[in-house]
Amino acid sequence: MRFTIYSSRVRFLFFLFLFGGLIFTSCSPQNTLRGVFKKQSPYEKYQASLKAAKLDETALGQQWIAAGEQALQKAVPVSLPFKETGYFPADKPLAASYRFTVKQGQKVAVKVQTQGQQVPQVFIDLFEANPDNAGQPKQVSYADTTAQSLEYEIEEELPHVLRVQPELLRSGQYTVTIETLPQLAFPVQGKDSRAVQSFWGQDRDAGARRHEGIDIFAPRNTPVVAAVEGTVTRVNVTPIGGKVVWLSDAKRQQSLYYAHLDSQLVQPGQRVSIGDTLGLLGNTGNAITTAPHLHFGIYRFGQGAVDPFPYVHHDRTKPASLQADEKKLGNWVRTARSNANLRLAPAASATSLQTLSQYTPLQVLAGSGTWYRVMLPDGQQGYVASSMVETLDKPIQAVKLTREAPLLEASSSGAAPQKNLSADSTVRVLAKQDAYWLVKDPQGTTGWIPAEMAR
Incomplete structure (x- = not known):
């Protein structure tokens, strides 16, 4: 409807x-x-x-x-x-x-x-x-x-x-x-974030410092590649990082740090594209006693080290598809029983906005998973479980009007009347709220009437 x-x-x-x-x-x-x-x-x-x-x-x-x-x-x-x-x-x-x-x-x-x-x-x-x-x-x-x-x-x-x-x-x-x-490509060829075994913030040197990066494990001499288009700024050897390469990502105002390499295959000042090989994976520096891996870090200009995991982690979780009845989208429905919760978000744990009584009219605006996003006649929106609503195909009851009543376009006193229903007219009630009922007249026209005129 x-x-x-x-x-x-x-x-x-x-x-x-x-x-x-x-x-x-x-x-x-x-x-x-x-x-x-x-x-x-x-x-x-x-x-x-x-x-x-x-x-x-x-x-x-x-x-x-x-x-x-x-x-x-x-x-x-x-x-x-x-x-x-x-x-x-x-x-x-x-x-x-x-x-x-x-x-x-x-x-x-x-x-x-x-x-x-x-x-x-x-x-x-x-x-x-x-x-x-x-x-x-x-x-x-x-x-x-x-x-x-x-x-x-x-x-x-x-x-x-x-x-x-x-x-x-x-x-x-x-x-x-x-x-x-x-935002970035993965820095080890043929691998993804499942190869990360040591994460940002973990203790190092008996708690004297924190891990400022992630460790990506792979076989020795696996190509280590540019995660961004940029310029190589440093290629050197340090006691902790061993053979390292620094790559400037000017677009994002940050530098990428590649450490523990077995060999370095680029020179300072060299421009590289995403996927270009910077070196081969190893365990030089203070990683000499561990399995070959790449220590990968990101240092933001003016900010320092940041967690690189979100920059390279591709979440492959698929969003839930609509499991509720798609035919109800855009149509009016009603709550099938009492105590239906109107929630802020499509989850049983979401905040309850209000509890709806049985036969409350709702317009279905959208659906996500097993939830409908609905709008009440007063304009309030929220989510209800799809199992809590039903179509208006079967009338709740038939009632006789106590006096002449306007059949309104909407459930408000200022709504325009579609027609006037004569006293003693019988209408079929499709849904109920406190002040207005959604009804269908003998000619099949659907609209709203003041509830007091049908009681």
Whole structure:
């Protein structure tokens, strides 16, 4: 049951906006001059075009702008990797948003897939928490209009928010996938992070110092390779590191340290590409009594040593696919029994926002694993277990109205009536909340009535 109701004026303005060239207002002299100083994201350009077309003066236009702003303040906390499939209705502007933390050294990879009869343009924007102003997160990346994906290297271990929002008056199904990737290539040829056997921060010299790197074990003379494109700055021998190579990563303002090599195959000043051989793995220096391995370290300019594991670890865990019924996406359902918990995130351990009574109406917006992200009639969103909801196919009961009642488009006193139901009309009740019931009249029209008129 998907409602698509909007005024003829909004529809007229929208098609004028699409086909009358108003979307290209960014080419005006004023906007061109502004663009010299600030590059606008596709989202910002679209929002400016809405204002130029005066669509921001319509109720739907205002709702679209508000949905984007609210999404940044009410993002769902998720753990990565994460995957969610949802539905954007045309009649009610919505934006999906997710909050997560990614470690320094990782990059976040986002992919959005859409489908539908008229696939909407979807805006994908990534924001970083602003420690000085929580209400104004900083935009750090966005997908361009020709792609539905982005990758962004995390500079600081701060909360990030991903916002996904479609253009106005277009509906469609979407799937968003958020994963992490390492920023650097793995420094030992043919190996991955499973070869790491000694980690950052472990005690060395009976606790006198800490391990400022990771140890990657492999057979002697395994090629040790450049994890980045850069310049070799030092090739020397030290008592602790043995035969070492230092590689400057100017792009990320850091140096990579390769130690305990059996042999060095590069010279200072040499430019290398990712995968070029720097030397062969060994156990020189203070590793002479251990099995051959590479000590790999990262030293940030102005910061010192940092944990290199997130920079090279590729988490191959796959996000849970949707296991709940996909047919419910975008439709109204109801709680199948009492004591259904509306939770902040798709997990049984997530904070409970409220306990829902039986037959509470819910609109399914998205699904992740065995959870649905739903919206209550008052606009509150949260997650419920898919096992706790049912379709509206079977009415709860049939009731006779006590007096004439309007059949409303929404569950609020200001909602527009679709028709008036006469006294003594019998309606089938599909879902219940305190003040309004979702019903179907004898002609098959679905809408809301004040609960007091059916009691």
